[in-house]
Amino acid sequence: MAKTTTISVRMDAELKNDAENILTFLGLTPSQAINVFYKQITFQNGLPFPIKIPKKKLNDISINAMEEKDLEEYSDPSELYEELEI
Numbered sequence: 001m002a003k004t005t006t007i008s009v010r011m012d013a014e015l016k017n018d019a020e021n022i023l024t025f026l027g028l029t030p031s032q033a034i035n036v037f038y039k040q041i042t043f044q045n046g047l048p049f050p051i052k053i054p055k056k057k058l059n060d061i062s063i064n065a066m067e068e069k070d071l072e073e074y075s076d077p078s079e080l081y082e083e084l085e086i
Helices: 013-026 030-044 055-068 077-084
Strands: none
Touching: 013 030
């Protein structure tokens, strides 16, 4: 039998419960799911899925950045053109 080890992870309790409910439905224990995840990391030589910022989150970040800079807001491009004297 292969040598085993233990990992300890801190996470949000609601996230843990939600994920474990899904794993139960899939017939997997948390340990089995973590083993699958780690095996995929080694097979893929990295995370087995792309890591991206969701488009909505990007829009929120852009809006927050503009608000922090106190940028002007225009109802249509012609207002901007008028101010720029184009």
